[in-house]
Amino acid sequence: MPTSETLTTERILEATEDVLRRYGPAKATVVDVARLLGVSHGSVYRHFRTKAALREAVTARWLGRTEDLLAEITEAPAPSAGEKLRHWLSALFEAKRHKAGDDPELFATYSALITETSDTVDRHLALLTGQLTHIVEEGVAAGEFRAESPASTAQAVFVATARFHDPVHAPEWRRPAIEDEFRAVCDLLLRGLRP
Numbered sequence: 640m641p642t643s644e645t646l647t648t649e650r651i652l653e654a655t656e657d658v659l660r661r662y663g664p665a666k667a668t669v670v671d672v673a674r675l676l677g678v679s680h681g682s683v684y685r686h687f688r689t690k691a692a693l694r695e696a697v698t699a700r701w702l703g704r705t706e707d708l709l710a711e712i713t714e715a716p717a718p719s720a721g722e723k724l725r726h727w728l729s730a731l732f733e734a735k736r737h738k739a740g741d742d743p744e745l746f747a748t749y750s751a752l753i754t755e756t757s758d759t760v761d762r763h764l765a766l767l768t769g770q771l772t773h774i775v776e777e778g779v780a781a782g783e784f785r786a787e788s789p790a791s792t793a794q795a796v797f798v799a800t801a802r803f804h805d806p807v808h809a810p811e812w813r814r815p816a817i818e819d820e821f822r823a824v825c826d827l828l829l830r831g832l833r834p
Contacts, residue, residue, distance in 0.1 A: 646678055648686050648696075655697045659748045664755075669693065695759050701749050702763040705734045713770040720778030721829050724796070727774060728825055731767070732803040732812075739809040750806045768793050778832065785834040796828055 651672065658671045669690050673680040687693035712730055717723035739746045753760050771793035778784030786792035802808045803821050811817060 646676065646682055646686065650676065651683055651686055651693070652697050652700050655693055656701075656745065659697070660742070660745045663744075664694070664748050664751045691755070694755060698749060698753060699759045699763075701745075702759065705731065706763065706766055708734060709767065709770055713773050720774055720781055720783045721832070723777070724771075724774050724832075725825050725829065727770065728796075728800055728803070729821075732800075732821060735804050735806070735809070736812045739806070739812060746806070746809065750809075753806070764797075768797050771796055775832075782834065784832040786832065792832070799828060800824060 654672050654675045655667075658667045658675060661667075662671060669683050669687075670680045672693070673683045676683070683693070687696060708730055709727055712723065712727045715723075717726065738749075768790070772790045775784055775786050775789040775793050775796070779786050779789060784792075802811065803817075803824070
């Protein structure tokens with residue numbers, strides 16, 4: 640049986656995901672997490688002072704996986720800013736679809752948790768629009784994009800593609816025509832960014 644000495648933040652977060660997947664956010668408790676780890680709930684509270692802090696950390700971890708994937712695309716060289724932008728938007732859409740389709744229980748749980756952890760979500764959205772701003776700035780510098788304000792343009796691109804990444808639209812992501820609709824929106828946005 641593990642002890643608090645071997646207990647790590649990562650192990651707690653993994654166990655919390657498992658508990659959330661099993662019981663959902665309404666029924667999952669810190670005691671359930673502790674029981675799964677074979678420790679007292681006080682041991683979990685030594686790492687996370689409140690249940691809300693634990694939920695926020697697990698939500699940040701979940702969102703961070705997408706952030707890391709998109710950061711790689713943002714920083715990687717690409718033949719053009721347009722290709723990088725399309726790749727970034729495609730990766731975001733695919734990551735969200737993957738999460739919704741492959742682990743629907745956890746996706747539903749996180750969709751519920753997101754309403755409780757607005758600061759975490761706000762930081763996530765700011766980070767993503769920051770990545771988009773970087774891509775738009777690259778396009779402007781290369782003469783490929785026209786944008787008086789790269790930050791405002793990035794925000795507009797993010798809002799215009801919300802149907803393909805906002806969890807509220809997850810039921811639509813299974814529709815057969817969704818890929819064609821996504822490509823059409825990307826094509827329209829890229830045409831609109833041209834000088």
